[in-house]
Amino acid sequence: MGRDLWDSSPAARSVLETADRVLGFSLSGVCFEGPEEKLRDTRITQPAIMAVSLAALAAALECGALSARPAFVTGHSLGEYSALVAARALALEVGFRLIVERARLMAEAGEQNPGTLAAIMGMDEPALEAICRDSDTDLCNLNLPEQTVVGGTREAVEEAMALAKERGARRSVELNVSGAFHSRLMKPAVAGLQAAVESAGIRSPVLPVVSNVTAKPLAGAAEVCEELPRQIVSPVRWHQSVANMSAAGVTVFVEFGPGKVLTGLVRRLVPEATLANVSTFEDASRLRL
Numbered sequence: 001m002g003r004d005l006w007d008s009s010p011a012a013r014s015v016l017e018t019a020d021r022v023l024g025f026s027l028s029g030v031c032f033e034g035p036e037e038k039l040r041d042t043r044i045t046q047p048a049i050m051a052v053s054l055a056a057l058a059a060a061l062e063c064g065a066l067s068a069r070p071a072f073v074t075g076h077s078l079g080e081y082s083a084l085v086a087a088r089a090l091a092l093e094v095g096f097r098l099i100v101e102r103a104r105l106m107a108e109a110g111e112q113n114p115g116t117l118a119a120i121m122g123m124d125e126p127a128l129e130a131i132c133r134d135s136d137t138d139l140c141n142l143n144l145p146e147q148t149v150v151g152g153t154r155e156a157v158e159e160a161m162a163l164a165k166e167r168g169a170r171r172s173v174e175l176n177v178s179g180a181f182h183s184r185l186m187k188p189a190v191a192g193l194q195a196a197v198e199s200a201g202i203r204s205p206v207l208p209v210v211s212n213v214t215a216k217p218l219a220g221a222a223e224v225c226e227e228l229p230r231q232i233v234s235p236v237r238w239h240q241s242v243a244n245m246s247a248a249g250v251t252v253f254v255e256f257g258p259g260k261v262l263t264g265l266v267r268r269l270v271p272e273a274t275l276a277n278v279s280t281f282e283d284a285s286r287l288r289l
Contacts, residue, residue: 008281012055046103053257065287074210087205105189110179122170135160151180215240
């Protein structure tokens with residue numbers, strides 16, 4: 001992923017080169033060539049997705065694709081860091097240093113407290129809250145009103161999936177992840193990330209950044225500093241975030257980065273919205289807003 005951005009856009013290449021320099025190895029080479037096993041390591045996955053997402057944004061800006069100021073920026077989980085860079089709350093190098101530390105701390109928390117995630121479809125949030133209480137799991141990603149990811153120990157998640165089936169869920173799928181991200185099992189990572197955030201020199205965003213934790217815009221630097229450590233042990237309130245942006249008048253949503261998962265979620269949440277996805281240079285060169 002990202003190779004055509006590197007080849008075709010000097011601005012995108014600069015973002016990827018910055019990631020390589022901060023990480024101290026060729027992250028861009030891993031993005032382009034793999035191996036897939038390495039890309040699945042959260043220590044690599046998180047900075048890699050951030051790098052390609054910001055490279056796609058840089059390419060779009062370089063192409064003159066974005067003439068209007070965004071009403072909001074946001075991201076899902078690690079994507080919140082890309083949003084904060086886009087909103088100038090984090091300098092690019094600072095963003096990469098923080099995401100590397102976040103990835104390291106979350107990987108270590110996953111090793112200390114092994115766990116997993118499962119997506120449960122066809123149940124509303126109150127029903128899933130009851131299942132989480134009964135199975136000792138946590139709500140982790142509130143993606144759609146009836147598509148929620150729960151997390152905890154493997155045994156607890158298996159129990160949650162069994163309870164969901166008994167209580168009428170349409171489907172449950174265990175996810176291929178290395179830890180129970182956004183659950184209480186990530187608590188060992190909080191203190192270290194808090195220390196990293198406090199020393200990062202975070203600024204107030206110049207654009208409203210919609211919080212994963214509250215689904216509301218972050219008001220300033222202090223709220224950003226509070227948000228980032230809380231985020232890793234709190235559910236990502238994605239469908240509420242999209243609903244709040246739509247209610248504020250947003251009719252156009254653009255996803256920057258590899259894949260189209262968030263575009264698909266927004267399509268289901270706001271069927272009348274205009275949607276675009278920028279993951280390649282061709283996408284960036286065609287976009288006009």
